[in-house]
Structures are given as structure tokens and as C-alpha cells.
Amino acid sequence: MPESQAIPRPQAAQSGSVSKLKKIEAYATHLVNEAVSKEKAGRLGDAVVDYLQAADLLLLLAKNTQEYTPWKTYSDRAIACQQRVRVLIAKRKLQEEAAERAAGPLG
Numbered sequence: 001m002p003e004s005q006a007i008p009r010p011q012a013a014q015s016g017s018v019s020k021l022k023k024i025e026a027y028a029t030h031l032v033n034e035a036v037s038k039e040k041a042g043r044l045g046d047a048v049v050d051y052l053q054a055a056d057l058l059l060l061l062a063k064n065t066q067e068y069t070p071w072k073t074y075s076d077r078a079i080a081c082q083q084r085v086r087v088l089i090a091k092r093k094l095q096e097e098a099a100e101r102a103a104g105p106l107g
Contacts, residue, residue: 028057055081
């Protein structure tokens with residue numbers, strides 16, 4: 001194999017990676033926006049799914065980031081998504097318990 005082919009081209013590979021990471025970041029942002037709108041619509045289960053997917057993507061981005069500031073940003077956003085999931089799960093549980101209490105005397 002010629003030596004020119006054996007040497008990787010970091011600039012080309014890096015620009016391809018950056019493009020993929022930007023697409024992943026855009027999709028994570030889209031998922032968070034979808035989760036917020038589903039939450040407002042009362043679709044808590046669907047919102048939880050979107051928040052969890054966004055958190056996974058944000059953690060993937062953090063893992064592939066070498067600079068501290070973007071890593072911190074992605075990590076903080078992932079933590080925020082996970083905290084929101086905890087809140088929504090608790091809220092959903094309270095709603096279910098309230099529904100059970102309301103239906104209890106009737107049944």
C-alpha cells in the first residue's frame with residue numbers, strides 16, 4: 001500500500017465527525033422540544049420517552065467531546081432531561097393514585 005494511503009486524513013475525518021455530531025445535537029434538541037410539547041399536551045408517557053432518548057444522545061455527544069465547555073453543556077442538558085423524567089414519573093404516579101382513589105368509592 002502506498003504511504004499516502006496509509007496516513008489518515010484527520011481534517012477530512014474530523015469534519016465528517018463534526019457534521020455527524022451536529023446532526024445528533026440537532027436531533028437531541030428536536031426530541032427535547034417534542035417532549036416539552038407532549039408534556040404540555042398531557043402525554044406524560046410519550047414525553048418521558050423523548051426526554052430519555054434526548055438524554056442518551058446528549059451523553060453520546062458528551063462522550064465524543066474532548067473540550068470541557070461543550071462536554072459540560074451536553075452533560076448538564078442530559079442531567080436536566082433525566083431530572084425532568086423523574087418529575088414526570090412522579091407526577092404520573094400521583095395522577096394514577098388520584099384516579100384510583102376517585103374510582104375506589106364508586107367501585
